[in-house]
Amino acid sequence: MKAEAWIFGITAAFLVVVTPAYWFITGDWTGTSALTMTTLLAGMMTLYLGFHAAKMDPRPEDRQDAEIADGAGELGFFPPYSWWPLWCALTLGVIVYATALGAWWMFIIGAALGAIALSGWIFEYYRGEHAH
Missing domain, CATH: 1.10.287 (Helix Hairpins)
Structure with missing residues (x-):
């Protein structure tokens, strides 16, 4: 989960830079509000994933010494087609x-x-x- 937290963290940092730049360039409140909410959402996901990554045992994809066989096994239930x-x-x-x-x-x-x-x-x- 650390990789996911980093992805959302980088996205949040990018949006922190882009949101005020967008407002200064366009003066548009609608787009600025949407970018602000997107920034807050990315920050919330960063905090959530970061806290849970610290409490969880590392998954095979989070470990540097993991082998391919460590990720073997049942991955979950995938439903068939549905109308x-x-x-x-x-x-x-x-x-x-x-x-x-x-x-x-x-x-x-x-x-x-x-x-x-x-x-x-x-x-x-x-x-x-x-x-x-």
């Missing part, structure tokens, strides 16, 4: 479109279909081909 994120995104699109138009009937239809799609995505590993 549910597509349906969730489409129903969210319907909801946003309905809100923009002010069509509350379309919003209700999108919310109902969105609840079905979200339930399908959450419970997809309890039934069907990929049930556990």
